[in-house]
Amino acid sequence: MRVGAVDGAESGEAAVGEIVTAIEQLVNVATAEALTVGGPVDLDGVLTTRAREALDEERRHVLTDESLPPVDVIVIDAVDIDLSFLGVGDGHELVVVDLTMAARAGGPLTPDLRLSRTAELIMVPSEGVWLVDAFDIEVRRDSSAVPSLGDWLWPWSV
Amino acid sequence: MRPGLGVWLGRRLRVRPAAIAAAGVAVGLAATSFAAQLPPAAPPLVEIHATASARFAPSVPGVAFALIVGNDYRPGVSGKRADALHLVALNAKAGAATVLNIPRDTWVNIPGRGNNRINVAHTFGGPALQAAAVEGLTGIRPDVTIVTDFAGFVGLVNALGGVSVDIAEAHSDAASEAFFSPGRQHLSGKQALALSRNRHLPGGDFTRTANQGRIIVAGLAELRAKGRSLADVARYLTVLLSYTTVDGMDPVELFHLGRAAMAVDPAKVTEVTMPGRVGQAGTASVVLPTAAAAPLFADIADDGLVNQSS
Numbered sequence A: 001m002r003v004g005a006v007d008g009a010e011s012g013e014a015a016v017g018e019i020v021t022a023i024e025q026l027v028n029v030a031t032a033e034a035l036t037v038g039g040p041v042d043l044d045g046v047l048t049t050r051a052r053e054a055l056d057e058e059r060r061h062v063l064t065d066e067s068l069p070p071v072d073v074i075v076i077d078a079v080d081i082d083l084s085f086l087g088v089g090d091g092h093e094l095v096v097v098d099l100t101m102a103a104r105a106g107g108p109l110t111p112d113l114r115l116s117r118t119a120e121l122i123m124v125p126s127e128g129v130w131l132v133d134a135f136d137i138e139v140r141r142d143s144s145a146v147p148s149l150g151d152w153l154w155p156w157s158v
Numbered sequence B: 001m002r003p004g005l006g007v008w009l010g011r012r013l014r015v016r017p018a019a020i021a022a023a024g025v026a027v028g029l030a031a032t033s034f035a036a037q038l039p040p041a042a043p044p045l046v047e048i049h050a051t052a053s054a055r056f057a058p059s060v061p062g063v064a065f066a067l068i069v070g071n072d073y074r075p076g077v078s079g080k081r082a083d084a085l086h087l088v089a090l091n092a093k094a095g096a097a098t099v100l101n102i103p104r105d106t107w108v109n110i111p112g113r114g115n116n117r118i119n120v121a122h123t124f125g126g127p128a129l130q131a132a133a134v135e136g137l138t139g140i141r142p143d144v145t146i147v148t149d150f151a152g153f154v155g156l157v158n159a160l161g162g163v164s165v166d167i168a169e170a171h172s173d174a175a176s177e178a179f180f181s182p183g184r185q186h187l188s189g190k191q192a193l194a195l196s197r198n199r200h201l202p203g204g205d206f207t208r209t210a211n212q213g214r215i216i217v218a219g220l221a222e223l224r225a226k227g228r229s230l231a232d233v234a235r236y237l238t239v240l241l242s243y244t245t246v247d248g249m250d251p252v253e254l255f256h257l258g259r260a261a262m263a264v265d266p267a268k269v270t271e272v273t274m275p276g277r278v279g280q281a282g283t284a285s286v287v288l289p290t291a292a293a294a295p296l297f298a299d300i301a302d303d304g305l306v307n308q309s310s
Helices: A014-037 A049-053 A057-063 B017-027 B029-035 B120-138 B150-159 B189-197 B204-226 B230-243 B251-262 B293-303
Strands: A002-007 A073-088 A091-106 A113-126 A129-147 B007-012 B044-056 B063-071 B082-091 B096-101 B107-110 B114-117 B144-148 B163-167 B171-173 B178-180 B183-187 B245-247 B269-273 B276-281 B284-289
Touching: A002 A014, A002 B230, A014 A073, A014 A091, A014 A113, A014 A129, A049 A129, A057 A129, A057 B044, A073 B230, A091 B230, A091 B251, A113 B230, B063 B120, B063 B251, B082 B120, B082 B204, B082 B251, B082 B293, B096 B204, B096 B293, B107 B120, B107 B284, B114 B120, B120 B144, B120 B245, B120 B293, B144 B150, B144 B251, B150 B189, B150 B230, B163 B189, B163 B204, B171 B189, B178 B189, B183 B189, B189 B204, B204 B230, B204 B251, B204 B269, B230 B251
Parallel strands: A002 A073, B063 B144, B096 B269
Antiparallel strands: A073 A091, A091 A113, A113 A129, A129 B044, B007 B044, B063 B082, B082 B096, B107 B114, B144 B245, B163 B183, B171 B178, B276 B284
């Protein structure tokens, strides 16, 4: 993971490290685990309660890749983040994460699946971990040579 | 195709039986029934290019009211009287806002303190009592009160790179150090403070409070023009919180309010000064709301906007 610009983290690098850990968790759960398991993933350790409550089906399809056919191999090519902390006193109350990520995956249904995701995430600290509280995400998925099973069977329409 | 799926480019290719079997495993019984319908020689394949987006942000209240207070604290001057009082109403849904300028000498009832000028409520009880006095005057309860003083105001304006203001009248006042010609000017923090303090003008306190409101509107428009991404909002709020004290909202709530404020079109910001007249309270010269004040307050209270024709 590449950490680019960091604004407002004067009180130490600990918060940056915590954010990196949180983003790794997000990518692991929302993309890697979702694609390899191929089913619903547990987002409790990723999203705040109100963000989880707001996660309707359409948003879930964008935030996670769990509705895609399962893959055998996944390669995360890049995860780049820029951070802007909103700090008060010695603490950090909020961070805006500009995230871009790219991944490749392969499996029987999606032999050359490519994913790219750009996101602006609002993360807040909660009991020692940083959770996504708001988001603005765009995802692009490309694949060829996919058997056409019909719209009614294809599970990832959004 | 379902809406929003993106572009599907259909083409027919040969497919190996193994792929069909894998498809059946992946999608379960439904696929099995579909596979039985596949033509044996030329099953269809497609390319998928799908882009989708989603966003979620906690909503701010339909209408949010922020009380902006500038007190006169500086070395050698105690009391922290609220010499700048502005109630900013934000209607996030309409993308519009109203800045209500309240003259500091407005004669009101201050809860628990009797009748007095509205600006001494801050001296008596800080932001909470100041907000209560404004609520008593207008019928509008502020959701958040943001307070700064002379040094904070100068630092805030400087940290944001100054502010460009259309100055309506000539200023030449040694007491406030305001020396300006009419016209649009980019002001430093010290110059903006001088402009906001000068009341030795035609219209006196009314003109002064209008100039203060003009600085607020100009500042918001300038920030919006510089950038209004979420990261920009976080940066602006970090600066704001360095030079002000905030009562009534935590920083995350304030962030989302700031995000909504940055979405307001400057052309949809109405600046209005409380209708009033100069009067006497004992020996004191004060500002008394006129009959037009109450309908204006009620108009702003319902949706944050000035809808009535004046």
